[in-house]
Amino acid sequence: MFSRRIRQMTPSATSSLVGKIAELRASGADIISFSAGEPDFPTPTKVVEACCLALWDGKTKYEGVGGILPLRQAICEKLLEDNGLSYGPDQICVSTGAKQALYNAVMALCDEGDEVIIPTPCWVSYVEIVKLAGGVPVLVSTNEDFSLNIGNIVAAMTDRTKLLIINTPNNPTGAVYPQETLDALGEIVTGRDTYVISDEVYEKLVYGGKRHVSIAARSPELYRRTVVINGFSKAFSMTGWRIGYSAASVELTKAMTGLQSHVSSNSTSFVQWAAIEALNSCAGEVEAMRRAFEERRDYMWSRLSSMPGISCLRPDGAFYLMPDVSRYIGSHSPKGEIQSSQDLCTYLLEDAKIAAVPGEAFCRPNTLRFAYSTSMENIQTGMDRMERALAQLRDI
Ligand SMILES: Cc1ncc(COP(=O)(O)O)c(C=O)c1O
Numbered sequence: 072m073f074s075r076r077i078r079q080m081t082p083s084a085t086s087s088l089v090g091k092i093a094e095l096r097a098s099g100a101d102i103i104s105f106s107a108g109e110p111d112f113p114t115p116t117k118v119v120e121a122c123c124l125a126l127w128d129g130k131t132k133y134e135g136v137g138g139i140l141p142l143r144q145a146i147c148e149k150l151l152e153d154n155g156l157s158y159g160p161d162q163i164c165v166s167t168g169a170k171q172a173l174y175n176a177v178m179a180l181c182d183e184g185d186e187v188i189i190p191t192p193c194w195v196s197y198v199e200i201v202k203l204a205g206g207v208p209v210l211v212s213t214n215e216d217f218s219l220n221i222g223n224i225v226a227a228m229t230d231r232t233k234l235l236i237i238n239t240p241n242n243p244t245g246a247v248y249p250q251e252t253l254d255a256l257g258e259i260v261t262g263r264d265t266y267v268i269s270d271e272v273y274e275k276l277v278y279g280g281k282r283h284v285s286i287a288a289r290s291p292e293l294y295r296r297t298v299v300i301n302g303f304s305k306a307f308s309m310t311g312w313r314i315g316y317s318a319a320s321v322e323l324t325k326a327m328t329g330l331q332s333h334v335s336s337n338s339t340s341f342v343q344w345a346a347i348e349a350l351n352s353c354a355g356e357v358e359a360m361r362r363a364f365e366e367r368r369d370y371m372w373s374r375l376s377s378m379p380g381i382s383c384l385r386p387d388g389a390f391y392l393m394p395d396v397s398r399y400i401g402s403h404s405p406k407g408e409i410q411s412s413q414d415l416c417t418y419l420l421e422d423a424k425i426a427a428v429p430g431e432a433f434c435r436p437n438t439l440r441f442a443y444s445t446s447m448e449n450i451q452t453g454m455d456r457m458e459r460a461l462a463q464l465r466d467i
Contacts, residue, residue, distance in 0.1 A: 083195050084432035092426050097362055103453040104426040105441040108242060110308040110390070112363075115356040118307060121348035134337040137328040138165025138316070139230035142343045145350045148317055153274070156299065158277045158318045164328045165346075167338045169272045169302030169315030174200050175327035176298040176317055177234070178267050179205040185233035185447040190219055192393065192435035194242045194270070206233070209435055216384060217244035218394070219419040232265050240273035240283065241435045243366075243440040244393050245386025247277055253286040259295045259314040267297040272315070275306035275357050278365040281387040287318075295320060305389075306357055307349040314344050364390050367443040367450055374439070374454040380467050390444045393430065397437040409464065414441055423460035425453045 086328075088106050095102055107148040143160035150156040166172040171198070181187065183205035184330065189197050191210045201208045211227045214220045235256065239248040260267060267286055274283040287297035302315030318325060341393070368385070372392055375383045380398035402409050404418050416439060419428050430438030443450060 075079050076203055083199075085195060085428055088367060088428060091420070095420070095424075096378065100424055102243045102420070102424050102426055103445070103449045103456070105443070105445065105450075105453060106426045107392075107444060108442055109310040109359060110305065110364075110444050111446060112308045114308050114312070115349065116351045117346055117352055118309065120193050121346035122341055125344035130341045130344055132340060132344065133404075134340050136164075136332045138163065138337065139340070142143070142347050145189075145317070145347045149350050150299070150318055154283075155272075155288045156285060156294070156318065162324050163316055163318055164324050164331065165314065165316045165338050165343060166278045166435070167315075168304065168313045169270065169300050169333050170196060171272065171331070171335065171338075172300045172302070172327075173197075173268065173329060174203075174322075175330050176300065176319070177201055177204045177206065177315055178330055179323060179326040180266055180298075181233055184231065186231045186344070186375075187234040187236060188224060188227055189236050190224070192241075192243050192430065192433040192438070193236075193239060195432055197236050198434075201236075202260050207231075208436065213244070213246075217241070217246040217386070219248060219252050219256070221252070221259070223309045224256070225259055227384055228259065228263075228265070229397060232263070234266050236268045236270065236271075237286065240268040240277060240388025241386075241410060242273065242389055243391050243428070243430075243435075244384075245389045245391045247281050247283065247386070247388040248438050250284050250289070253284060253289050253293075256286060257289050260296060261290075261292050265296070267293065268300060269297050270300045272300065272302050272305050273430075274301065275399070276361055276364055276390060277388045277389055277448075278361075278368060283388070284451040298323065300311050303346055303349055306318075307353055308345060308360065309346075312339075312345065314338050314342050314346050346419050364443065367447055368392070368446065369389060371441065371450050373442045374458075378461055380461070390442055392441045392443065393438050395437070395438055397465060398467055400437060402467040404464055415439065418464075419457060419460055422463075423456040425460075427431075 143163040181204040185206045187201045187206045188209045198208045211223045269286045298319040303309040372385045381394045383394035416429045427439040
């Protein structure tokens, strides 16, 4: 009954976990979840007010597919100010979330059989988006410290390499790629028929005085070859509003907008007016959230690192920690052997009532992903529970 495309698709592991957590909660279990990739803060009040005003003002009709001009202009100003990137409004396409912008870009660039390099661990959707577009995902492992391994990427490139997808700050690792790494990538793609998709949705969440750099700003050649993807979900705590955007060449933007015209048309009209408010007047709120995340990162990292058998890097960005749990593979709970990080997750969920995502979901077995986008109180209680549960495992 189903198309090959659908049969080849793997449903999102994080979404199925959400279902399992909901089931356990419904049966009365007090679950602390570290699985959600979304900020726990409310959307800034100014944004909500701007949305209400837009609704009352009748901004409820179809708009131009690529977004209203004032929003595209505000995005251009943001890209210039924050990233040193100069785009015109005809280079911006506003979409229903960064996810749609990514899908547009891959669909517009990838032909059947084209290879797409994706460094791993990686966000769950890249691989599936590439497969849906008929492309071939080529997974390339990062170094142990989650920095990009340039040698591995060079070795994976062939005449069919059409795209390289990078994500900095990174989900699931939290890694922030330094300028030198971006320059090294630039050298690899220059002079070939290879494009870069740079997913920068976590750009506002960078810690310890580090700075986010966009690869598109590193050279005129990279500017031409890169599709910058960004959005409002993570920086402004607007996950449910579903709004994101791409910035690219005029021709590519036309192609992506054309595709979107047959899929969803414009992103929600009144949400676009609220997005302008977010860009223009929420720097204070964004910074307050960033500071809270940094404090949580420090606390959670110190708790995880002090647990026996757990080794955890302290990343510079996003809101994730990805500890290595290989010492626990082969250990035993009262219910049996822990054979994978998936098993460890199930044990932690059922026995400690805490939810993390198994590294298998991000193409890195023997790890778990913890999102610290939940309250400090939840993090403290969750880490206490985890410590107790791990201490009960035998044969580590
Ligand atoms: C790396 C990455 N890119 C894109 C997205 C999608 O963001 P949006 O909510 O804007 O579609 C996510 C969401 O989790 C993400 O983690």
